[in-house]
Amino acid sequence: MNRRRFAATLAVGVLVLAGCSGTPSGSGAGAGGDTLLLGGIAGTTGAYGTTGQAVVNGTQVAVDEINAAGGILGKQVRFEWEDDGADPTKSSQLFSKYLSDGAIAIAGSPDTGPTTVELSTKNNFPIIGAVDDCGLTVYTEGPDKPPAPYAFCTSLNTFAYGGIIGQHALDNCEALAVLHDPSTYGMGGLYGIQSTYEATGRKIVLDESITENWSTGATVGLRAEIDKINDAGADCVDVWLTPQDQANFISEARSLGATFTVYGNDETNADTTFSDLAGDAADGYVAAEITTRLNPAQALLDFRKTYKDKFKVDATPFAELSYDAAKVLKDVAEKAKSTEPAKLQAEFNKVTDFPGLFGPLTFTEQRHATLDAEHLTIVVFDKGSKEWKPEG
């Protein structure tokens, strides 16, 4: 091999190898026979990257505390996680890896919930925490039908958020339009809104399904949707899209002089992505917040302090609910005196009023999502204070 060819080959090799190592990967304690593995799958890159990172961090805080208190059934827990990049194929590969590595459960995924739910059902294997945002991902045939048997979701629930937003719109809007993504996440929100409307015999005037770019959250071309909303005569619109697209939408709508009231979703105020991008255009934007987060208990305040000290960022609800999920897993395993999936499942279905950071958590055979619309409060963004404040 001559010198130039060698240099070229080396350059290509270095670049490809550098590229292959570009994705953030797992962390965790070293492997060992006396440890229990908790797998984690979360999109820590892309439009919902902050959500995925919060899920990982919140779970890690819980695992640290569990280990400091003696572990689960006397064994230390090692938490290994990887970024699924919102890619179902990657997610399924990770699921199989954790399964073959002997994990006792998998936390997630907030991005690829339908994949992890399907695999959990197929393999009779428990998944916990941010399983997407519950809703249609866990209740694939609707809330009145049995949920996925091994999915125990402590996440923000699209049914609940859609429900409270739908109710608020019923009370305050003449005509409501909904823009949503076509995944189980967007459809879950739509389901919650529609259920509320149909219960009163009213209908939403426009239902637009928009495939979003989940790598960037930026879907160029929402201008046409603004025209459709105006043409439909809607005075309110729920934008069940990424925070980036919500910011883009409200900015463009306000620039065009649109005066309709705009609602968000459970991600809108979960962190500052939306409000930072939308700026002043976010003023008056309507969303919902977990009521107990507005008046946090001491346990929640303590968690937030620990989290901030450890990760140098503020905790989000996704961190908090993921912390709860790991703590419930410990409780369930110790009551079952086993980490066998079937025994864990049976014990999960008996969890009653577990003291979570948001309040009591309960699972039953029919109840596999812990959050309901009654746990939420409508909040409105105030540009002066840059805060989400309870309405009124």
Next chain:
Amino acid sequence: MLQVLLSGLAAGAIYGLVAMAFAVVYYVTRVINFATGQLLMIGIMVAAAVSAAGLPEPLALAGGVLVATLGGVLIYGVAVRPVLAADRFSFAWLVSTLGMAIVIQSIAAIIWGPTSRAFPALLHRDIMFFPGGASLSWQQIAAIIVATGAAVAYEVVRRRTLFGKVGMAISSDPEMARVVGANVTAHSVIAFALGGLLAGIAGMLVGPITYANPYLGETYGITGFVALMIGGVENPIAAVGGGFVLGILSVAANTYIDSQASDWFPFVIIVVVLLVSPRGLFASGLRWRRSRGGLATAGTNS
């Protein structure tokens, strides 16, 4: 209808600029720089970071474009020149430019994190209304003007200057051009710099809409490449035309078929174009016109 046309032109202008960034590099070097989308992204990220640091917007924009331009040169020096020097006819550049794309994206994600960051609104909040209620922001109007102007300026330089004609000679036969004294390396460096410049400018034009995110490169790299294939890879001005066609048809599909249609519709277009006119819509069009004794100029590569 007018709104569809205007919105399509605005979206197409960005696709066209990215397609042109691909095309100017390919025109001289016969290399497709698959990191072109990442140059757009890095320009946006740098401009957003400079602006967030409190520096004036013009400085932020200039910084973004400059970094994208230098990025183009860096890609040539690190990922293209060594592999072409080893074997001019190999396709190793395909892997090396793809590798650079992943490296740039990963570095951006490490530096700035995965979250979208604010980008200066520039002219995006200033709206111009047209008859019938149609409207565009001045940012979008600027995009259309810049894309058109860039295509025309490039064509003038290509056809009317010695520099452009040497570029044409290199694109036809680099070995022969080198023998007669053309500096192939210098032209290649300039082509990659120009590609970075165009991608950077596209970034400044679209940043107020997309915000700053390290994963933008994939999206615009793909749409720019599709526009390139639609317009034709042989001529940068055809690539811009491909961008406009793609933009208008995508917005029309979104409006008249389904709000999800723009995801799949561009690929239907490209299949049809490749079946009907494998060299691209406008490249073949010029050939047809040439065969009828029309527009084409002897000796050009259009």
